[in-house]
Amino acid sequence: MDTNKNTYTIIYATILVVIVAALLAIVSLSLKGVQDTNVEVEKQMQILGSAALAKDAKSAPSKNKYVQDEFAKYITKAFIVDAQGNVVEEFNSDIVKTEPFKISPKEQYEIMKKIEGGDESAKAQLKLPVYICTTPDATKVILSCYGQGLWGPIWGYMSLSEDLTTIEGILFDHESETPGLGAEIATEKFQSQFNGKTILKDGVVSPVKIVKGGVKNPENEVDAVSGATVTSTKVEDMITMWLKYYQPYINAKK
Amino acid sequence: MDKNIFKTPIIKGNPITVLVLGICSALAVTVKLEPALVMAIAVTIVTGLSSFLVSLIRKTIPNRIRIIVQLVVVAMFVILVQQILKAYAYDVSKQLSVYVGLIITNCIIMGRIEAFGLSEKPLPSLVDGLANGLGYGLVLVIVAFFRELFGSGTLFGMQVIPQSFYDAGYMNNGLFIMPPMALILIGCLIWIQRSFTKEDTK
Numbered sequence: 001m002d003t004n005k006n007t008y009t010i011i012y013a014t015i016l017v018v019i020v021a022a023l024l025a026i027v028s029l030s031l032k033g034v035q036d037t038n039v040e041v042e043k044q045m046q047i048l049g050s051a052a053l054a055k056d057a058k059s060a061p062s063k064n065k066y067v068q069d070e071f072a073k074y075i076t077k078a079f080i081v082d083a084q085g086n087v088v089e090e091f092n093s094d095i096v097k098t099e100p101f102k103i104s105p106k107e108q109y110e111i112m113k114k115i116e117g118g119d120e121s122a123k124a125q126l127k128l129p130v131y132i133c134t135t136p137d138a139t140k141v142i143l144s145c146y147g148q149g150l151w152g153p154i155w156g157y158m159s160l161s162e163d164l165t166t167i168e169g170i171l172f173d174h175e176s177e178t179p180g181l182g183a184e185i186a187t188e189k190f191q192s193q194f195n196g197k198t199i200l201k202d203g204v205v206s207p208v209k210i211v212k213g214g215v216k217n218p219e220n221e222v223d224a225v226s227g228a229t230v231t232s233t234k235v236e237d238m239i240t241m242w243l244k245y246y247q248p249y250i251n252a253k254k
Numbered sequence: 255m256d257k258n259i260f261k262t263p264i265i266k267g268n269p270i271t272v273l274v275l276g277i278c279s280a281l282a283v284t285v286k287l288e289p290a291l292v293m294a295i296a297v298t299i300v301t302g303l304s305s306f307l308v309s310l311i312r313k314t315i316p317n318r319i320r321i322i323v324q325l326v327v328v329a330m331f332v333i334l335v336q337q338i339l340k341a342y343a344y345d346v347s348k349q350l351s352v353y354v355g356l357i358i359t360n361c362i363i364m365g366r367i368e369a370f371g372l373s374e375k376p377l378p379s380l381v382d383g384l385a386n387g388l389g390y391g392l393v394l395v396i397v398a399f400f401r402e403l404f405g406s407g408t409l410f411g412m413q414v415i416p417q418s419f420y421d422a423g424y425m426n427n428g429l430f431i432m433p434p435m436a437l438i439l440i441g442c443l444i445w446i447q448r449s450f451t452k453e454d455t456k
Contacts, residue, residue: 003313003314003315003316003317004316004317004318008316009316009318009319012314012315012316012319012323013316013319013322013323016323016326017326020326020327020329020330023330024330024333024334027333027334027337028337031337031338031340031341034341034342035337035340035341035344038340038341038344039344042344175351176351179285179431179432180405180428180431180432
Protein backbone atom coordinates (compact mmCIF):
# COMPACT_ATOMS: atom_id res chain seq x y z
CA MET A 1 0.00 0.00 0.00
CA ASP A 2 1.19 3.51 -0.78
CA THR A 3 1.53 5.22 2.59
CA ASN A 4 2.47 8.53 1.02
CA LYS A 5 -0.89 9.33 -0.57
CA ASN A 6 -2.68 12.40 0.82
CA THR A 7 -5.94 10.61 1.62
CA TYR A 8 -4.10 7.84 3.47
CA THR A 9 -2.15 10.39 5.52
CA ILE A 10 -5.26 12.33 6.50
CA ILE A 11 -7.30 9.26 7.41
CA TYR A 12 -4.36 7.79 9.33
CA ALA A 13 -3.89 10.96 11.36
CA THR A 14 -7.61 11.23 12.11
CA ILE A 15 -7.99 7.65 13.30
CA LEU A 16 -4.84 7.83 15.42
CA VAL A 17 -5.91 11.02 17.15
CA VAL A 18 -9.45 9.76 17.81
CA ILE A 19 -8.18 6.52 19.36
CA VAL A 20 -5.65 8.29 21.58
CA ALA A 21 -8.15 10.95 22.64
CA ALA A 22 -10.77 8.34 23.55
CA LEU A 23 -8.25 6.33 25.55
CA LEU A 24 -7.03 9.36 27.50
CA ALA A 25 -10.58 10.53 28.18
CA ILE A 26 -11.49 7.14 29.66
CA VAL A 27 -8.39 7.06 31.87
CA SER A 28 -8.91 10.63 33.02
CA LEU A 29 -12.55 10.03 33.91
CA SER A 30 -11.88 6.81 35.78
CA LEU A 31 -9.03 8.29 37.86
CA LYS A 32 -10.67 11.63 38.62
CA GLY A 33 -12.31 10.43 41.83
CA VAL A 34 -9.05 9.24 43.37
CA GLN A 35 -7.22 12.41 42.28
CA ASP A 36 -9.86 14.70 43.78
CA THR A 37 -9.67 12.82 47.07
CA ASN A 38 -5.90 13.35 47.11
CA VAL A 39 -6.32 17.10 46.71
CA GLU A 40 -8.96 17.17 49.44
CA VAL A 41 -6.84 15.16 51.86
CA GLU A 42 -3.90 17.48 51.21
CA LYS A 43 -6.01 20.47 52.20
CA GLN A 44 -7.38 18.71 55.28
CA MET A 45 -3.85 17.83 56.34
CA GLN A 46 -2.69 21.43 56.04
CA ILE A 47 -5.64 22.77 58.02
CA LEU A 48 -4.92 20.20 60.74
CA GLY A 49 -1.20 20.90 60.50
CA SER A 50 -1.69 24.56 61.41
CA ALA A 51 -3.19 23.39 64.70
CA ALA A 52 -0.34 20.89 65.21
CA LEU A 53 -2.62 17.90 64.58
CA ALA A 54 -2.38 14.87 62.25
CA LYS A 55 1.36 14.61 62.87
CA ASP A 56 1.48 10.86 62.19
CA ALA A 57 0.09 11.06 58.65
CA LYS A 58 3.39 9.82 57.14
CA SER A 59 3.54 6.69 59.26
CA ALA A 60 -0.18 5.88 59.15
CA PRO A 61 -0.98 2.70 57.20
CA SER A 62 -3.57 4.52 55.14
CA LYS A 63 -2.71 8.19 55.03
CA ASN A 64 -5.95 9.31 53.40
CA LYS A 65 -8.13 7.52 55.91
CA TYR A 66 -6.10 8.72 58.87
CA VAL A 67 -6.28 12.35 57.78
CA GLN A 68 -10.00 12.15 56.99
CA ASP A 69 -10.72 10.63 60.40
CA GLU A 70 -8.65 13.20 62.26
CA PHE A 71 -10.29 16.00 60.31
CA ALA A 72 -13.78 14.75 61.10
CA LYS A 73 -12.78 14.37 64.75
CA TYR A 74 -11.21 17.77 65.41
CA ILE A 75 -12.65 20.22 62.89
CA THR A 76 -16.09 20.55 64.37
CA LYS A 77 -17.42 23.63 62.67
CA ALA A 78 -16.82 25.69 59.55
CA PHE A 79 -18.40 28.82 58.23
CA ILE A 80 -18.14 31.60 55.69
CA VAL A 81 -17.52 35.19 56.72
CA ASP A 82 -18.33 38.11 54.42
CA ALA A 83 -16.46 41.41 54.08
CA GLN A 84 -18.56 42.98 56.87
CA GLY A 85 -17.62 40.27 59.32
CA ASN A 86 -21.01 38.54 59.34
CA VAL A 87 -21.17 34.79 59.50
CA VAL A 88 -23.03 33.80 56.34
CA GLU A 89 -23.47 30.07 56.68
CA GLU A 90 -22.47 27.64 59.35
CA PHE A 91 -21.88 23.92 59.06
CA ASN A 92 -21.43 21.44 61.87
CA SER A 93 -20.86 18.12 60.17
CA ASP A 94 -19.31 16.60 57.07
CA ILE A 95 -17.22 19.75 56.68
CA VAL A 96 -15.36 18.34 53.67
CA LYS A 97 -18.53 18.38 51.61
CA THR A 98 -19.59 21.89 52.63
CA GLU A 99 -19.03 25.25 51.03
CA PRO A 100 -16.38 26.72 53.37
CA PHE A 101 -14.08 23.81 52.54
CA LYS A 102 -14.77 24.10 48.82
CA ILE A 103 -13.94 27.83 48.69
CA SER A 104 -10.76 28.38 46.74
CA PRO A 105 -8.45 30.78 48.61
CA LYS A 106 -6.97 31.61 45.23
CA GLU A 107 -10.29 33.01 43.95
CA GLN A 108 -10.71 35.02 47.15
CA TYR A 109 -7.20 36.39 46.66
CA GLU A 110 -8.18 37.53 43.15
CA ILE A 111 -11.23 39.31 44.61
CA MET A 112 -9.06 40.98 47.27
CA LYS A 113 -6.75 42.24 44.55
CA LYS A 114 -9.77 43.70 42.76
CA ILE A 115 -10.84 45.47 45.94
CA GLU A 116 -7.30 46.79 46.48
CA GLY A 117 -7.47 48.07 42.91
CA GLY A 118 -10.42 50.27 43.84
CA ASP A 119 -13.33 48.04 42.82
CA GLU A 120 -15.51 48.34 45.92
CA SER A 121 -18.33 46.30 44.36
CA ALA A 122 -16.11 43.19 44.53
CA LYS A 123 -16.47 43.29 48.31
CA ALA A 124 -19.89 41.67 48.04
CA GLN A 125 -18.35 38.57 46.47
CA LEU A 126 -15.80 38.03 49.21
CA LYS A 127 -16.26 34.76 51.09
CA LEU A 128 -13.69 33.97 53.76
CA PRO A 129 -13.54 30.47 55.22
CA VAL A 130 -13.18 29.92 58.98
CA TYR A 131 -12.71 26.53 60.65
CA ILE A 132 -13.22 25.77 64.31
CA CYS A 133 -10.93 23.12 65.71
CA THR A 134 -11.91 21.53 69.01
CA THR A 135 -9.43 19.40 70.93
CA PRO A 136 -9.91 18.21 74.51
CA ASP A 137 -7.57 21.00 75.74
CA ALA A 138 -8.61 23.98 73.66
CA THR A 139 -10.66 25.50 70.89
CA LYS A 140 -8.81 27.11 68.01
CA VAL A 141 -10.01 29.24 65.12
CA ILE A 142 -8.31 28.48 61.82
CA LEU A 143 -8.13 31.12 59.11
CA SER A 144 -6.94 30.74 55.56
CA CYS A 145 -4.45 32.79 53.56
CA TYR A 146 -3.09 32.80 50.02
CA GLY A 147 -0.74 35.06 48.09
CA GLN A 148 2.02 35.43 45.60
CA GLY A 149 5.54 34.32 46.52
CA LEU A 150 8.71 35.04 44.58
CA TRP A 151 8.23 32.39 41.87
CA GLY A 152 4.71 31.11 42.37
CA PRO A 153 1.79 30.98 44.77
CA ILE A 154 2.24 30.63 48.54
CA TRP A 155 -0.56 29.80 50.94
CA GLY A 156 -1.18 28.77 54.50
CA TYR A 157 -3.45 28.37 57.48
CA MET A 158 -3.30 30.36 60.73
CA SER A 159 -4.62 28.81 63.86
CA LEU A 160 -5.64 31.43 66.42
CA SER A 161 -6.61 31.21 70.06
CA GLU A 162 -10.31 31.14 70.83
CA ASP A 163 -10.42 34.88 71.65
CA LEU A 164 -8.62 35.59 68.33
CA THR A 165 -5.79 37.56 69.92
CA THR A 166 -2.79 35.29 69.44
CA ILE A 167 -1.42 32.90 66.88
CA GLU A 168 -1.29 29.35 68.23
CA GLY A 169 0.22 27.77 65.17
CA ILE A 170 0.78 28.47 61.52
CA LEU A 171 1.47 26.47 58.40
CA PHE A 172 2.80 27.69 55.07
CA ASP A 173 3.22 25.91 51.81
CA HIS A 174 4.47 27.04 48.43
CA GLU A 175 4.55 25.87 44.87
CA SER A 176 7.99 26.77 43.60
CA GLU A 177 10.05 28.87 46.03
CA THR A 178 13.82 28.38 45.88
CA PRO A 179 14.90 25.22 47.75
CA GLY A 180 17.02 26.05 50.76
CA LEU A 181 16.01 29.73 50.68
CA GLY A 182 12.39 30.76 50.10
CA ALA A 183 11.22 27.19 50.51
CA GLU A 184 12.30 27.38 54.17
CA ILE A 185 8.96 29.06 54.93
CA ALA A 186 7.46 25.58 54.81
CA THR A 187 9.71 24.33 57.60
CA GLU A 188 8.85 23.86 61.24
CA LYS A 189 11.77 26.08 62.21
CA PHE A 190 10.34 29.15 60.49
CA GLN A 191 6.71 28.44 61.31
CA SER A 192 7.19 27.76 65.02
CA GLN A 193 8.42 31.34 65.47
CA PHE A 194 4.85 32.51 64.98
CA ASN A 195 3.51 30.60 67.95
CA GLY A 196 2.26 32.94 70.66
CA LYS A 197 2.52 36.15 68.64
CA THR A 198 -0.14 38.76 69.26
CA ILE A 199 -2.25 39.87 66.34
CA LEU A 200 -4.77 41.92 68.28
CA LYS A 201 -3.50 44.80 70.33
CA ASP A 202 -5.84 47.29 72.03
CA GLY A 203 -8.63 46.23 69.69
CA VAL A 204 -6.61 46.80 66.53
CA VAL A 205 -5.38 43.98 64.31
CA SER A 206 -1.62 44.30 63.99
CA PRO A 207 -0.25 41.45 61.89
CA VAL A 208 3.06 39.78 62.62
CA LYS A 209 6.04 41.53 61.10
CA ILE A 210 8.83 39.54 59.50
CA VAL A 211 12.07 41.40 60.12
CA LYS A 212 15.68 41.00 59.10
CA GLY A 213 18.63 41.13 61.46
CA GLY A 214 17.17 40.29 64.84
CA VAL A 215 13.80 40.64 66.48
CA LYS A 216 13.40 43.83 68.53
CA ASN A 217 9.79 43.51 69.54
CA PRO A 218 9.19 39.84 70.39
CA GLU A 219 5.46 40.42 70.81
CA ASN A 220 4.72 40.49 67.11
CA GLU A 221 7.96 40.14 65.18
CA VAL A 222 9.65 37.06 63.75
CA ASP A 223 12.97 36.51 62.00
CA ALA A 224 12.98 36.46 58.21
CA VAL A 225 14.50 33.53 56.34
CA SER A 226 18.09 34.53 55.69
CA GLY A 227 18.80 34.94 52.00
CA ALA A 228 15.11 34.98 51.13
CA THR A 229 14.10 38.59 51.61
CA VAL A 230 11.49 38.62 48.86
CA THR A 231 9.68 35.47 49.97
CA SER A 232 9.71 36.66 53.60
CA THR A 233 8.23 40.01 52.62
CA LYS A 234 5.58 38.26 50.53
CA VAL A 235 4.61 36.07 53.48
CA GLU A 236 4.18 39.16 55.63
CA ASP A 237 2.13 40.85 52.89
CA MET A 238 -0.06 37.78 52.62
CA ILE A 239 -0.80 37.62 56.36
CA THR A 240 -1.38 41.38 56.54
CA MET A 241 -3.78 41.34 53.61
CA TRP A 242 -5.86 38.40 54.79
CA LEU A 243 -6.06 39.63 58.37
CA LYS A 244 -7.25 42.97 57.04
CA TYR A 245 -10.25 41.26 55.43
CA TYR A 246 -10.81 39.02 58.42
CA GLN A 247 -10.65 42.06 60.73
CA PRO A 248 -14.40 42.89 60.72
CA TYR A 249 -15.06 39.31 61.83
CA ILE A 250 -12.35 39.44 64.49
CA ASN A 251 -13.72 42.73 65.83
CA ALA A 252 -17.31 41.46 65.82
CA LYS A 253 -16.30 38.29 67.64
CA LYS A 254 -14.53 40.23 70.34
CA MET B 255 18.63 -10.74 20.03
CA ASP B 256 21.86 -8.85 20.40
CA LYS B 257 22.72 -8.37 24.06
CA ASN B 258 24.43 -5.08 23.29
CA ILE B 259 21.06 -3.45 22.59
CA PHE B 260 20.51 -3.64 26.32
CA LYS B 261 24.08 -3.19 27.56
CA THR B 262 25.33 -0.28 25.47
CA PRO B 263 22.93 2.49 26.55
CA ILE B 264 23.55 1.89 30.24
CA ILE B 265 27.24 2.82 30.41
CA LYS B 266 29.03 2.93 27.07
CA GLY B 267 26.35 4.83 25.20
CA ASN B 268 24.65 6.42 28.17
CA PRO B 269 22.11 8.99 26.99
CA ILE B 270 23.19 11.62 29.51
CA THR B 271 26.94 11.24 29.89
CA VAL B 272 27.77 10.21 26.32
CA LEU B 273 24.98 11.50 24.12
CA VAL B 274 24.30 14.45 26.50
CA LEU B 275 20.52 14.27 26.04
CA GLY B 276 17.81 14.88 28.63
CA ILE B 277 19.95 17.21 30.74
CA CYS B 278 17.12 19.61 31.57
CA SER B 279 15.13 17.25 33.76
CA ALA B 280 18.34 15.84 35.23
CA LEU B 281 19.01 19.29 36.69
CA ALA B 282 15.51 19.80 37.99
CA VAL B 283 14.43 16.59 39.68
CA THR B 284 17.65 15.45 41.35
CA VAL B 285 17.46 17.43 44.59
CA LYS B 286 15.99 14.40 46.39
CA LEU B 287 16.32 10.69 45.68
CA GLU B 288 12.64 9.83 45.73
CA PRO B 289 11.44 12.10 42.91
CA ALA B 290 14.59 11.23 40.93
CA LEU B 291 13.78 7.53 41.21
CA VAL B 292 10.15 8.06 40.22
CA MET B 293 11.24 10.22 37.30
CA ALA B 294 13.70 7.52 36.22
CA ILE B 295 10.98 4.87 36.31
CA ALA B 296 8.52 7.13 34.45
CA VAL B 297 11.01 7.93 31.70
CA THR B 298 12.02 4.26 31.38
CA ILE B 299 8.39 3.20 30.96
CA VAL B 300 7.64 5.96 28.47
CA THR B 301 10.74 5.36 26.32
CA GLY B 302 10.22 1.61 26.33
CA LEU B 303 6.52 1.59 25.55
CA SER B 304 6.53 4.38 22.98
CA SER B 305 9.47 2.81 21.12
CA PHE B 306 7.59 -0.49 21.20
CA LEU B 307 4.31 0.98 19.93
CA VAL B 308 5.92 3.05 17.19
CA SER B 309 7.89 0.02 16.05
CA LEU B 310 4.69 -2.02 16.00
CA ILE B 311 2.96 0.40 13.63
CA ARG B 312 6.13 1.53 11.82
CA LYS B 313 5.11 0.08 8.46
CA THR B 314 1.80 1.94 8.43
CA ILE B 315 3.11 5.37 9.46
CA PRO B 316 3.00 7.87 6.58
CA ASN B 317 6.54 9.16 6.25
CA ARG B 318 5.55 12.80 5.97
CA ILE B 319 3.82 12.93 9.34
CA ARG B 320 6.01 10.45 11.21
CA ILE B 321 7.30 12.98 13.76
CA ILE B 322 3.73 13.99 14.58
CA VAL B 323 2.69 10.36 14.96
CA GLN B 324 5.65 9.77 17.30
CA LEU B 325 4.73 12.84 19.32
CA VAL B 326 1.14 11.67 19.69
CA VAL B 327 2.30 8.26 20.92
CA VAL B 328 4.81 9.76 23.38
CA ALA B 329 2.32 12.35 24.62
CA MET B 330 -0.25 9.63 25.21
CA PHE B 331 2.10 7.61 27.42
CA VAL B 332 3.28 10.69 29.28
CA ILE B 333 -0.28 11.78 30.08
CA LEU B 334 -1.09 8.24 31.23
CA VAL B 335 1.91 8.26 33.57
CA GLN B 336 0.99 11.72 34.83
CA GLN B 337 -2.60 10.73 35.56
CA ILE B 338 -1.58 7.55 37.36
CA LEU B 339 1.00 9.40 39.48
CA LYS B 340 -1.59 12.02 40.44
CA ALA B 341 -3.96 9.28 41.55
CA TYR B 342 -1.60 6.88 43.32
CA ALA B 343 1.58 8.83 44.18
CA TYR B 344 0.24 12.30 44.83
CA ASP B 345 3.13 13.58 46.97
CA VAL B 346 5.72 12.58 44.40
CA SER B 347 3.68 13.99 41.54
CA LYS B 348 3.59 17.29 43.42
CA GLN B 349 7.37 17.29 43.81
CA LEU B 350 7.88 16.49 40.15
CA SER B 351 5.28 19.14 39.23
CA VAL B 352 5.67 20.15 35.58
CA TYR B 353 8.57 17.83 34.87
CA VAL B 354 6.36 14.79 34.34
CA GLY B 355 4.59 16.63 31.53
CA LEU B 356 7.95 17.71 30.19
CA ILE B 357 8.99 14.08 29.65
CA ILE B 358 7.39 14.66 26.23
CA THR B 359 10.21 17.02 25.37
CA ASN B 360 12.90 14.68 26.68
CA CYS B 361 15.19 14.27 23.70
CA ILE B 362 16.06 10.69 24.65
CA ILE B 363 12.59 9.44 23.82
CA MET B 364 12.18 11.01 20.40
CA GLY B 365 15.83 10.31 19.67
CA ARG B 366 15.49 6.58 20.35
CA ILE B 367 12.25 6.30 18.38
CA GLU B 368 13.77 8.00 15.35
CA ALA B 369 17.06 6.15 15.55
CA PHE B 370 15.81 2.71 16.56
CA GLY B 371 12.05 2.16 16.94
CA LEU B 372 11.18 3.37 13.46
CA SER B 373 13.42 0.85 11.72
CA GLU B 374 13.69 -2.15 14.05
CA LYS B 375 11.35 -4.91 15.24
CA PRO B 376 9.07 -4.24 18.26
CA LEU B 377 10.87 -6.39 20.83
CA PRO B 378 14.39 -5.04 20.30
CA SER B 379 12.82 -1.55 20.26
CA LEU B 380 11.22 -2.16 23.62
CA VAL B 381 14.55 -3.36 25.06
CA ASP B 382 16.40 -0.42 23.53
CA GLY B 383 13.88 2.04 24.97
CA LEU B 384 13.97 0.48 28.43
CA ALA B 385 17.78 0.35 28.45
CA ASN B 386 18.06 4.01 27.50
CA GLY B 387 15.58 4.91 30.21
CA LEU B 388 17.63 2.90 32.70
CA GLY B 389 20.86 4.58 31.59
CA TYR B 390 19.20 7.95 32.11
CA GLY B 391 17.78 6.82 35.45
CA LEU B 392 21.15 5.56 36.65
CA VAL B 393 22.73 8.98 36.21
CA LEU B 394 19.71 10.66 37.80
CA VAL B 395 19.90 8.45 40.87
CA ILE B 396 23.68 8.88 41.27
CA VAL B 397 23.37 12.67 41.05
CA ALA B 398 20.37 12.74 43.39
CA PHE B 399 22.24 10.53 45.90
CA PHE B 400 25.04 13.07 46.29
CA ARG B 401 22.76 16.09 46.15
CA GLU B 402 20.44 14.80 48.85
CA LEU B 403 23.26 13.47 51.03
CA PHE B 404 25.29 16.69 51.06
CA GLY B 405 22.47 19.15 50.46
CA SER B 406 19.97 17.92 53.02
CA GLY B 407 21.86 15.28 55.03
CA THR B 408 19.16 12.74 54.21
CA LEU B 409 18.60 9.79 51.86
CA PHE B 410 15.03 9.02 50.73
CA GLY B 411 13.99 11.58 53.35
CA MET B 412 15.67 9.67 56.23
CA GLN B 413 18.30 11.45 58.28
CA VAL B 414 21.67 9.76 57.63
CA ILE B 415 24.12 12.36 58.87
CA PRO B 416 23.87 12.06 62.65
CA GLN B 417 22.78 14.99 64.78
CA SER B 418 26.13 14.96 66.60
CA PHE B 419 27.81 16.10 63.37
CA TYR B 420 25.54 19.15 63.24
CA ASP B 421 26.17 19.83 66.91
CA ALA B 422 29.88 19.78 66.16
CA GLY B 423 29.44 22.49 63.55
CA TYR B 424 28.77 20.52 60.36
CA MET B 425 26.39 22.25 57.94
CA ASN B 426 24.44 21.11 54.90
CA ASN B 427 25.92 22.45 51.70
CA GLY B 428 23.37 24.78 50.15
CA LEU B 429 25.11 24.66 46.78
CA PHE B 430 24.11 21.02 46.36
CA ILE B 431 20.45 22.01 46.40
CA MET B 432 20.83 24.56 43.63
CA PRO B 433 20.55 23.46 39.97
CA PRO B 434 24.17 24.34 39.03
CA MET B 435 25.43 21.56 41.29
CA ALA B 436 23.60 18.98 39.16
CA LEU B 437 25.51 20.26 36.16
CA ILE B 438 28.81 20.09 38.06
CA LEU B 439 28.08 16.54 39.24
CA ILE B 440 27.10 15.40 35.74
CA GLY B 441 30.29 17.02 34.48
CA CYS B 442 32.27 15.00 37.04
CA LEU B 443 30.49 11.80 35.99
CA ILE B 444 31.29 12.46 32.34
CA TRP B 445 34.91 13.17 33.30
CA ILE B 446 35.22 9.92 35.27
CA GLN B 447 33.63 7.93 32.47
CA ARG B 448 35.73 9.47 29.72
CA SER B 449 38.93 8.85 31.62
CA PHE B 450 38.10 5.10 31.60
CA THR B 451 37.01 4.92 27.96
CA LYS B 452 39.62 7.08 26.26
CA GLU B 453 39.58 5.21 22.98
CA ASP B 454 35.91 6.01 22.36
CA THR B 455 36.18 9.76 22.47
CA LYS B 456 36.69 11.45 19.16
